[in-house]
Amino acid sequence: xxxxxxxxxxxxxxxxxxxxxNIGLPSQELHxxxxxxxxxxxxxxxxxxxxxxxxxxxxxxxxxIAIDGDGSVxxxxxxxxxxxxxxxxxxxxxxxxxxxYGSTGDQPTYxxxxxxxxxxxxxxxxxxxxxxxxxxxxxxxxxxxxxxKMTIIVCKCESGNIKLPVxxxxxxxxxxxxxxAVKA
Amino acid sequence: xxxxxxxxxxxxxxxxSFITTVPCxxxxxxxxxxxxxxxxxxxxxxxxxxxxxxxxxxxxxGKRPAIIMQNTAIGVTINTLVTLTQFxxxxxxxxxxxxxxxxxxxxxxxxxxxxxxxxxxQLHIPTYHFHRESDADEFDTILKYTFxxxxxxxxxxxxxxxxxxxxx
Numbered sequence: 001x002x003x004x005x006x007x008x009x010x011x012x013x014x015x016x017x018x019x020x021x022n023i024g025l026p027s028q029e030l031h032x033x034x035x036x037x038x039x040x041x042x043x044x045x046x047x048x049x050x051x052x053x054x055x056x057x058x059x060x061x062x063x064x065i066a067i068d069g070d071g072s073v074x075x076x077x078x079x080x081x082x083x084x085x086x087x088x089x090x091x092x093x094x095x096x097x098x099x100x101y102g103s104t105g106d107q108p109t110y111x112x113x114x115x116x117x118x119x120x121x122x123x124x125x126x127x128x129x130x131x132x133x134x135x136x137x138x139x140x141x142x143x144x145x146x147x148x149k150m151t152i153i154v155c156k157c158e159s160g161n162i163k164l165p166v167x168x169x170x171x172x173x174x175x176x177x178x179x180x181a182v183k184a
Numbered sequence: 185x186x187x188x189x190x191x192x193x194x195x196x197x198x199x200x201s202f203i204t205t206v207p208c209x210x211x212x213x214x215x216x217x218x219x220x221x222x223x224x225x226x227x228x229x230x231x232x233x234x235x236x237x238x239x240x241x242x243x244x245x246g247k248r249p250a251i252i253m254q255n256t257a258i259g260v261t262i263n264t265l266v267t268l269t270q271f272x273x274x275x276x277x278x279x280x281x282x283x284x285x286x287x288x289x290x291x292x293x294x295x296x297x298x299x300x301x302x303x304x305x306q307l308h309i310p311t312y313h314f315h316r317e318s319d320a321d322e323f324d325t326i327l328k329y330t331f332x333x334x335x336x337x338x339x340x341x342x343x344x345x346x347x348x349x350x351x352x
Binding site for chain 1: 202225227228229230231233234235236237238239240241242243244245246247249263264266267268271272273274
């Protein structure tokens with residue numbers, strides 16, 4: 001399974017929750033598969049999906065799922081100690097780890113080589129870290145939501161992209177409808 | 185009242201309830217004050233762009249955020265300021281220690297100081313410079329302005345404002 005297959009699988013699970021989606025293809029894929037006002041699409045700023053997600057989770061009580069990538073987490077590795085030391089039980093970080101920088105042409109990341117992001121997250125102090133196969137992502141995510149505990153999921157999937165258009169929605173519209181959904 | 189208490193009182197009076205910090209020697213007092221106040225959720229960040237991500241999230245979650253950092257962070261955060269804070273039109277008061285100004289003992293700090301205002305100007309970020317203690321009288325108004333216009337706003341606080349480094 002590639003990332004877009006994983007997103008298709010989990011779309012019914014995440015559609016009623018607040019979602020912060022990573023820059024580039026992940027946002028474009030989620031936007032095409034199941035656009036929802038509860039989705040915040042990052043149009044820039046690689047690496048900050050987990051930070052934004054944690055910020056939303058700390059500011060209010062609804063569950064928040066940040067969909068991140070291995071390359072983006074590596075860009076902002078300092079996020080993992082911050083997450084570990086600021087536990088928000090309504091926060092789930094789902095790292096779709098395909099071992100490559102998908103949006104830029106599938107160049108390999110170190111997470112696809114010797115570096116285990118699950119081990120890094122644990123070493124940073126994160127208490128509920130689950131690594132799963134792509135096929136198990138939906139079940140793992142549902143279990144994390146039901147647990148009511150902050151969870152880091154590292155979903156190991158294959159590298160690969162589908163062709164699709166960029167998001168042309170205005171960023172202020174994306175932000176405003178997300179904030180309206182937060183308050184709903 | 186100490187200047188740190190005054191600044192944090194103004195944050196609280198303006199309903200700023202989520203503050204991320206990356207430390208600077210000059211900011212130690214104000215960071216201690218932020219940590220001490222129950223009205224404020226204080227989240228130390230490892231890097232300033234990460235802190236701005238946390239602030240963006242907190243804002244969308246319904247809280248008024250702020251960041252406290254050193255001016256060297258302007259070099260770290262340009263992409264985040266432009267593609268997140270400004271692009272999505274989010275307010276962000278940035279209380280910044282302006283290292284490398286008069287009374288600075290560390291030469292390297294001057295290298296970033298000479299670029300600080302030029303970069304903020306280039307980014308079209310409203311910028312206020314606190315040099316004398318009485319300049320802080322405007323802090324409350326600056327916070328109101330920030331949340332009125334939904335922009336990042338810089339408040340540069342230099343060594344003279346903070347009373348120097350003690351031994352000079």
